[in-house]
Each structure stands twice: as structure tokens, then as C-alpha cells.
Amino acid sequence: EAGVAQSPRYKIIEKRQSVAFWCNPISGHATLYWYQQILGQGPKLLIQFQNNGVVDDSQLPKDRFSAERLKGVDSTLKIQPAKLEDSAVYLCASLDYLAGNTIYFGEGSWLTVV
Amino acid sequence: RKEVEQDPGPFNVPEGATVAFNCTYSNSASQSFFWYRQDCRKEPKLLMSVYSSGNEDGRFTAQLNRASQYISLLIRDSKLSDSATYLCVVNPRGGKLIFGQGTELSVKP
Numbered sequence: 001e002a003g004v005a006q007s008p009r010y011k012i013i014e015k016r017q018s019v020a021f022w023c024n025p026i027s028g029h030a031t032l033y034w035y036q037q038i039l040g041q042g043p044k045l046l047i048q049f050q051n052n053g054v055v056d057d058s059q060l061p062k063d064r065f066s067a068e069r070l071k072g073v074d075s076t077l078k079i080q081p082a083k084l085e086d087s088a089v090y091l092c093a094s095l096d097y098l099a100g101n102t103i104y105f106g107e108g109s110w111l112t113v114v
Numbered sequence: 115r116k117e118v119e120q121d122p123g124p125f126n127v128p129e130g131a132t133v134a135f136n137c138t139y140s141n142s143a144s145q146s147f148f149w150y151r152q153d154c155r156k157e158p159k160l161l162m163s164v165y166s167s168g169n170e171d172g173r174f175t176a177q178l179n180r181a182s183q184y185i186s187l188l189i190r191d192s193k194l195s196d197s198a199t200y201l202c203v204v205n206p207r208g209g210k211l212i213f214g215q216g217t218e219l220s221v222k223p
Contacts, residue, residue, distance in 0.1 A: 042201055045210065
């Protein structure tokens with residue numbers, strides 16, 4: 001079974017530029033998450049989708065971050081304009097209800113804002 | 115108060131030692147609990163779920179105390195390969211998963 005796919009793996013941009021990350025969850029997983037993990041901290045939930053609907057985006061900085069999952073499968077997270085403090089790894093994950101609510105992470109997209 | 119709070123690390127232990135991590139959570143209605151392991155510059159991976167009755171998987175034992183709202187992870191006979199960051203994860207409701215800040219473990223020869 002293919003895992004959660006993310007791209008790009010690494011991105012370096014200047015502050016005020018924009019960036020987009022893509023995620024394709026495990027086939028059949030209706031719930032998809034985007035987490036932000038800053039070095040030395042635990043992952044912080046940015047947004048949770050159930051199919052193509054948003055379940056929770058309370059911690060998404062909506063003035064600069066946006067995310068969509070239009071067809072309920074793959075998802076895109078965008079940052080515009082980026083700030084230095086956005087440097088982090090952006091982890092996409094999907095949830096398997098049949099496996100006791102186990103979530104599976106992609107390898108992450110590492111963002112450095114300079 | 116943070117929703118999920120873990121012991122601050124790092125823990126530096128010799129091979130063969132027993133080490134325990136604790137985690138507290140603020141939402142008493144939380145439904146499910148997990149420990150994840152994260153290796154340096156890698157994604158988190160499920161180590162084990164935590165059940166009300168406690169559960170064991172080889173050298174790893176997880177305990178849940180709902181009354182005191184804490185979760186623990188015990189590692190016996192530590193191996194070098196156990197060196198990683200251990201993340202406590204709580205599901206307060208509806209598939210939302212909240213991570214603690216992680217506790218780093220370093221096992222030395």
C-alpha cells in the first residue's frame with residue numbers, strides 16, 4: 001500500500017514570497033491533516049479535512065495560509081506571503097479509522113524562509 | 115495550560131536502563147491516546163496505542179490514568195536504537211489529534 005505522498009521535500013524561499021505544498025493521502029482515507037512542526041517542538045495542527053470539507057482550521061493563520069482539498073483526495077497548502085517564522089516542516093497525514101484511529105504521516109516538506 | 119504536556123527532556127540513559135516518560139492532558143473528555151516515535155529529521159510513526167487497562171508491546175509498556183489525566187510510557191532494557199523523540203498524542207474528539215512537544219531520549223553505550 002502506498003504511503004502519504006508529499007512534495008516538494010525541500011524548499012528555500014525569501015520572506016514575502018509564496019510557496020505551495022502538495023499532499024496525496026493513502027487511498028481511501030477520508031480524513032487529511034496538515035501539521036506544522038518547528039524544530040524542537042511537537043507537530044501543531046493547522047487544518048483537518050473530512051473528504052473535501054474543513055473540520056478544524058482554528059490554528060491556521062488565515063491571513064497568510066490557505067489549504068484546499070477540492071475533490072476530497074489530494075490537498076494543497078499555500079503560504080503567501082511567507083515570514084521567517086514559517087520555517088518548519090509541513091507534515092501531511094491521513095487517518096485510518098479501521099486501524100483504531102491511527103494516523104500516517106508523509107515524509108514532510110521542509111521549508112526554509114530566508 | 116497546554117492541551118498536552120510532556121516531561122521536558124532530554125533523557126540521557128545508558129544501554130539497559132529503564133526509562134519512563136509522562137504526559138498530561140487537559141481535556142477530560144479525550145477519547146483515545148497514543149505514543150508516537152520520531153527519529154531525527156523523519157516523520158512521526160505510531161509506537162503504540164494506549165488503552166485504559168494498560169498495554170505492553172515487548173519492552174514497551176503504556177499506561178493511562180483517566181482520573182489524573184496522564185499517560186505514561188515505560189521502556190525497559192533500553193537499546194541504542196531507542197534513541198529518538200517520543201510524542202504523546204491525544205484525541206480530544208472527532209479525529210482531531212493533539213501532539214505534545216515531545217521528549218527526547220538518548221541511549222548511550
